[in-house]
Amino acid sequence: MLLRASSNAAGTEVDLSATVEDTADSGVENGAALTAFAEAVVRATDDLDAVRARALETLGPEKFVEAAATVGIFNGLVRVADSTGIPSDTMMLEGTADVRGDLGINRWAGAKASGVAEARA
Amino acid sequence: MSFPMSFDPGRFPVPVRDDMAAALRESWADVGRPGAWWTGPERVAIAGLARAERLQRNQPPWTRDRSRAPAAPLPEKAVEAARKIGADPMHLDREWADAVIAEIGDAPYVELASVVVTTVAADAFCEAMGIDPEPLPAPEAGEPTRERPDNLSDIGAWVPVQVIDWKRANVARALSLAPEGVRTFFRMVAAMYSGTATDFEKMVWDHRPLPRPQVELIAARVSALNECFY
Numbered sequence: 001m002l003l004r005a006s007s008n009a010a011g012t013e014v015d016l017s018a019t020v021e022d023t024a025d026s027g028v029e030n031g032a033a034l035t036a037f038a039e040a041v042v043r044a045t046d047d048l049d050a051v052r053a054r055a056l057e058t059l060g061p062e063k064f065v066e067a068a069a070t071v072g073i074f075n076g077l078v079r080v081a082d083s084t085g086i087p088s089d090t091m092m093l094e095g096t097a098d099v100r101g102d103l104g105i106n107r108w109a110g111a112k113a114s115g116v117a118e119a120r121a
Numbered sequence: 122m123s124f125p126m127s128f129d130p131g132r133f134p135v136p137v138r139d140d141m142a143a144a145l146r147e148s149w150a151d152v153g154r155p156g157a158w159w160t161g162p163e164r165v166a167i168a169g170l171a172r173a174e175r176l177q178r179n180q181p182p183w184t185r186d187r188s189r190a191p192a193a194p195l196p197e198k199a200v201e202a203a204r205k206i207g208a209d210p211m212h213l214d215r216e217w218a219d220a221v222i223a224e225i226g227d228a229p230y231v232e233l234a235s236v237v238v239t240t241v242a243a244d245a246f247c248e249a250m251g252i253d254p255e256p257l258p259a260p261e262a263g264e265p266t267r268e269r270p271d272n273l274s275d276i277g278a279w280v281p282v283q284v285i286d287w288k289r290a291n292v293a294r295a296l297s298l299a300p301e302g303v304r305t306f307f308r309m310v311a312a313m314y315s316g317t318a319t320d321f322e323k324m325v326w327d328h329r330p331l332p333r334p335q336v337e338l339i340a341a342r343v344s345a346l347n348e349c350f351y
Contacts, residue, residue: 002324002333002337002340003334003337003338003340003341005324006324006325006326006332006333006334006336006337007334007337008324009324009325009333010324010325010332010333010334012334014334014338016341018338018342019338019341019342019344019345020345026338028334028335028338029332029334029335030335031335031338034335034338034339034342035338035339035342037249037339038339038342038343038346039342039346041245041248041249042245042343042346042347043179043346044178044179044248048248049251052249052251056135059331061135061136062136062330063330063331063335064135065133065135065136065137065138065141065250066329066330066331066336067249067331067335067336067339068246068249068250069141069246069249069312069313069314070313070314070331070336070339070340070343071245071246071249071339071343072242072243072244072245072246072247072248072249072313073242073246073309073310073313073314074314074339074340074343074344075241075242075244075245075343075347076238076239076241076242076245076306076309076310077238077242077292077310077314077340077344078210078343078344078347078349078351079206079207079210079234079237079238079241079347080234080238080292080295080296080306081292081295081349081350081351082206082210082211082213082347082349082351083202083206083210083213083218083234083237083238084231084234084278084279084280084282084295084296085213085215085218085277085278085279085280086276086278086282086291086292086294086295086351087276087277087278087291088291088350088351089290089291092351105345105350106350108211108348108349108350109211109212109213109214109348109350110211110348110349110350110351111350112214112215114350114351115277
């Protein structure tokens, strides 16, 4: 929801499928380098060094640090939510109702805590 | 005997904002301090278990090397929780959490989770920066306070949370049972992501060099890769 809202505020149209699919173009500036960087860290991929170097070259040092910080802190934040079963905020549920089903998000385990879980295929 | 400063600016390949490095340093020291329910050595042992398990996150759990004993004795369910929250957040469920809480208690469980999430965030940042993880903090002596916060309630989470005058996102109150854990972790959240509450409410950010859509794209991708519904 914050991705869409902040993109709208910046006057850009975002393709939310880029959050769950490698192939989609998010419409966000440098989106491919950012999602590849996030994925390489989360999954500890073999090409992490190369992906990190590309992110640094694309973003420059100042923005690269912010990207690295975001990757780091969200690895903690997801665990806060998932270790406590905290329900999603009403505003988020309402603001993403139109896309969650299409993106398969309602099939994730954490959807149970918010009462919107769909069975996995 | 002196210990090197944690998150020393000289370790980073590119400059890191002073406030971010300071927040990391302060929160890292907190990990080694006695909490409300766990001693300093126990908290460092929890951090070590989470780190060791997460480093093996690409291997199935049953193939991971768990031969190294925790740095301090911990209940079996605490060991399991530190490992599972650290490495397999998408496989946590209420039944499992209930079983852990039945053995160690809800407040100790939440404090344990707060240590794990702080460790994971710091470690993931180091990985993203391309540097070795920060050495675990030296544990401090002292006894847990055994103080449990009042006025918590059930909002449908697996643990009770703060409810009075709450107007912020639910995730910010998820660790309410461990107030020190909230301060430790959300100090890092403010420095590494959200800024102040006023900053966070703005959809166009001027408190960070990276535009907010780019920050939120990374955040959403990390959440999706972890299958985090929240």
